[in-house]
Amino acid sequence: xxxxxSKRLLVALLVCVTVSALSFGLMFLSGDPAIAIxxxxxxxxxxxxxxxxxxxxxxxxxxxxDWIGSALTGDLGQSIYFNVPVTEIIGNRxxxxxxxxxxxxxxxxxxxxxxxxxxxxxxxxxxDRIALVIAVSGQAIPSFWLGLMTIVVFGVWYGMVPISGAExxxxxxxxxxxxxYYAIPELMRITRSGMIDVLATxxxxxxxxxxxxxxxxxxxxxxxxxxLPLVSLxxxxxxxxxxxxxxxxxxxxxxxxxxLAWESxxxxxxxxxxxxxxxxxxxxxxxxxxxxxxNATLDPRLRGAS
Amino acid sequence: MTDMxxxxxNLQVSIPTDRGTLNAVRGVDLSISAGKTLCLVGESGCGKxxxxxxxxxxxxxxxxxxxxxxAMAGQDLTARTEARLAKMRGRDxxxxxxxxxxxxxxxLTIGRQLTEGVMRAERLSRKEADARAIEMLxxxxxxxxxxxLVQYPHGFSGGQRQRIMIASALMGRPKLLIxxxxxxxxxxxxxAQILALLDELQSDLGLSLLLITHDxxxxxxxxxxxxxxxxxxxxERAPVKDLFRAPQHPYTRGLLAAIPVPGQxxxxxxxxxxxxxxxxxxGPLKGCAFRDRCxxxxxxxxxxxxxxxxxxxxxxxxxxxAAEVAA
Ligand SMILES: Nc1ncnc2c1ncn2[C@@H]1O[C@H](COP(=O)(O)OP(=O)(O)OP(=O)(O)O)[C@@H](O)[C@H]1O
Ligand SMILES: [Mg+2]
Numbered sequence: 001x002x003x004x005x006s007k008r009l010l011v012a013l014l015v016c017v018t019v020s021a022l023s024f025g026l027m028f029l030s031g032d033p034a035i036a037i038x039x040x041x042x043x044x045x046x047x048x049x050x051x052x053x054x055x056x057x058x059x060x061x062x063x064x065x066d067w068i069g070s071a072l073t074g075d076l077g078q079s080i081y082f083n084v085p086v087t088e089i090i091g092n093r094x095x096x097x098x099x100x101x102x103x104x105x106x107x108x109x110x111x112x113x114x115x116x117x118x119x120x121x122x123x124x125x126x127x128d129r130i131a132l133v134i135a136v137s138g139q140a141i142p143s144f145w146l147g148l149m150t151i152v153v154f155g156v157w158y159g160m161v162p163i164s165g166a167e168x169x170x171x172x173x174x175x176x177x178x179x180x181y182y183a184i185p186e187l188m189r190i191t192r193s194g195m196i197d198v199l200a201t202x203x204x205x206x207x208x209x210x211x212x213x214x215x216x217x218x219x220x221x222x223x224x225x226x227x228l229p230l231v232s233l234x235x236x237x238x239x240x241x242x243x244x245x246x247x248x249x250x251x252x253x254x255x256x257x258x259x260l261a262w263e264s265x266x267x268x269x270x271x272x273x274x275x276x277x278x279x280x281x282x283x284x285x286x287x288x289x290x291x292x293x294x295n296a297t298l299d300p301r302l303r304g305a306s
Numbered sequence: 307m308t309d310m311x312x313x314x315x316n317l318q319v320s321i322p323t324d325r326g327t328l329n330a331v332r333g334v335d336l337s338i339s340a341g342k343t344l345c346l347v348g349e350s351g352c353g354k355x356x357x358x359x360x361x362x363x364x365x366x367x368x369x370x371x372x373x374x375x376x377a378m379a380g381q382d383l384t385a386r387t388e389a390r391l392a393k394m395r396g397r398d399x400x401x402x403x404x405x406x407x408x409x410x411x412x413x414l415t416i417g418r419q420l421t422e423g424v425m426r427a428e429r430l431s432r433k434e435a436d437a438r439a440i441e442m443l444x445x446x447x448x449x450x451x452x453x454x455l456v457q458y459p460h461g462f463s464g465g466q467r468q469r470i471m472i473a474s475a476l477m478g479r480p481k482l483l484i485x486x487x488x489x490x491x492x493x494x495x496x497x498a499q500i501l502a503l504l505d506e507l508q509s510d511l512g513l514s515l516l517l518i519t520h521d522x523x524x525x526x527x528x529x530x531x532x533x534x535x536x537x538x539x540x541x542e543r544a545p546v547k548d549l550f551r552a553p554q555h556p557y558t559r560g561l562l563a564a565i566p567v568p569g570q571x572x573x574x575x576x577x578x579x580x581x582x583x584x585x586x587x588x589g590p591l592k593g594c595a596f597r598d599r600c601x602x603x604x605x606x607x608x609x610x611x612x613x614x615x616x617x618x619x620x621x622x623x624x625x626x627x628a629a630e631v632a633a
Contacts, residue, residue: 201408202403202405202408202409203408203409203410203411203412205364205403205409206401206403206409206410206471206474207411207419207422208364208395209362209364209395209396209400209401209475210395210396210400210422210423210474210477210478211392211393211394211395211396211397211423211426211427211478212396212422212423212426213392216422216426220414220422221411221414224413224414225411225412225413298413299412299413300412300413300458300460301412301458301460
């Protein structure tokens with residue numbers, strides 16, 4: 001396990017360096033950041049002053065090392081728009097996004113995995129058909145439309161839940177439903193196909209030949225092997241749920257990171273955008289690394305154990 | 307009846323396919339006495355595996371299985387229910403399969419896979435179960451068995467894995483062992499070792515063994531009785547010596563054409579190819595299924611039913627021309 005782990009962590013570190021360099025480079029994507037800050041109508045002297053004040057006049061590598069050094073100590077710079085530390089702004093918003101993402105993820109898994117297993121046990125059975133309908137509709141209906149429809153039906157018509165904001169936990173109900181609905185199809189499909197493959201293997205037949213009851217064959221022999229591909233997909237999905245909810249956050253007026261990123265882009269508040277991109281990218285790295293480690297604990301072949 | 311470990315009459319297995327119902331096993335009678343070895347031979351696709359899998363109750367749900375009589379290890383299973391068969395699996399009857407590289411779960415340790423069945427069925431403690439696993443691994447010739455329990459399958463060679471599968475099958479101390487081509491996937495030299503091991507275990511433990519094989523040399527050296535299967539039916543059944551000395555079905559004759567007496571047939575003698583093809587088994591079949599390939603065939607061979615004869619005690623042959631063939 002140890003050689004595997006250290007190799008995997010080294011890869012993760014390299015990805016982190018690359019990702020951080022890319023997010024640093026974003027600052028220069030829109031041309032000269034000093035001009036961007038001064039505004040396109042600004043005077044050349046102002047731009048020059050800003051260039052010196054922000055350190056844009058130094059060599060790129062120095063700027064990068066400086067930026068990464070402060071990032072490591074928890075300083076992600078100042079918001080140009082609010083003129084307060086970026087970490088403070090993000091800190092105020094991150095809770096909503098994390099709650100929404102994790103809860104949606106858990107809900108999606110809790111529905112997708114049992115449904116995928118049940119569908120695999122009887123392909124073309126009625127559960128399988130229902131699962132197929134859910135999967136197809138989940139991929140065909142745009143999320144903003146579904147979001148608006150749930151607001152209209154449950155919020156406006158029936159008044160069962162708040163229609164916007166996250167002041168109480170009820171505010172999360174509709175966004176979680178909508179978000180998890182989009183995560184379910186893929187998770188379910190990979191569970192189902194993995195399970196069908198594994199159920200057809202010789203070792204499952206051999207396990208049954210030992211007299212093990214079906215529920216043990218499924219949980220102990222089949223599921224453990226069938227979820228290997230699911231783990232990797234789930235990591236990516238969780239990353240998407242945590243980072244890609246701009247639409248949902250806007251529809252439900254939740255003040256999360258997605259919305260913050262969008263607003264900051266409109267305001268050309270580059271340090272905030274940069275920080276959000278960095279944080280989300282690192283999150284992906286952490287998640288995929290965790291997925292690989294989890295897979296290695298599930299499958300001894302991956303960690304080269306004997 | 308009491309010393310019969312397996313007694314089946316008129317086993318039928320049919321499988322729905324796109325082209326219609328495949329009547330893959332079309333009325334098989336089989337019996338094995340306690341402590342005896344029955345070899346089941348026949349061309350690829352004749353229904354050997356389906357027969358074996360039906361006996362242990364592991365056919366897919368869509369396969370339709372019927373029997374007129376089905377008794378195993380002293381229990382009448384004619385009204386076979388999955389629950390009763392599941393109780394017998396691993397304890398009264400166990401099975402080993404063709405490809406040992408795929409029959410062990412790659413994510414579980416050897417020890418876990420060996421012990422999980424008996425810990426449940428016999429309520430053994432971890433320690434008792436481990437002790438038995440060590441005993442069985444030792445018995446099948448795995449060196450240093452205690453250390454092996456914590457290892458995973460991918461560290462073992464094909465031959466070792468098949469030994470482990472045999473140990474696993476023996477964990478519940480079954481009375482009947484079904485082995486479906488247990489050496490086909492192995493190197494030739496390893497094949498001989500595994501078969502010798504099966505033969506030895508069978509006599510030491512007094513097992514009844516149902517061995518499916520393509521290898522007539524193996525049949526000659528370890529079978530007590532042989533059943534020759536053709537197109538989903540038993541064409542001929544006889545004690546091994548009688549079968550090799552005086553085959554009575556034209557199909558058996560074709561198989562044995564080049565092959566002499568038990569003991570002299572070298573291992574690794576695959577079934578020789580007989581010209582012609584097996585008729586399709588989708589839908590009903592009229593007359594003898596072998597007649598298109600048979601040099602004895604005549605007008606009568608197209609008629610139903612094909613008569614069964616008992617030319618000598620313990621022998622059976624199903625052929626319109628049995629008298630002519632024997633002459
Ligand atoms: N699950 C299945 N679905 C459809 N057809 C099947 C299935 N299993 C077996 N068959 C068909 O039933 C027939 C008998 O198969 P079986 O596996 O019993 O043959 P076999 O005698 O064991 O052959 P071999 O020597 O190649 O192992 C074959 O024609 C096979 O294609
Ligand atoms: Mg077979």
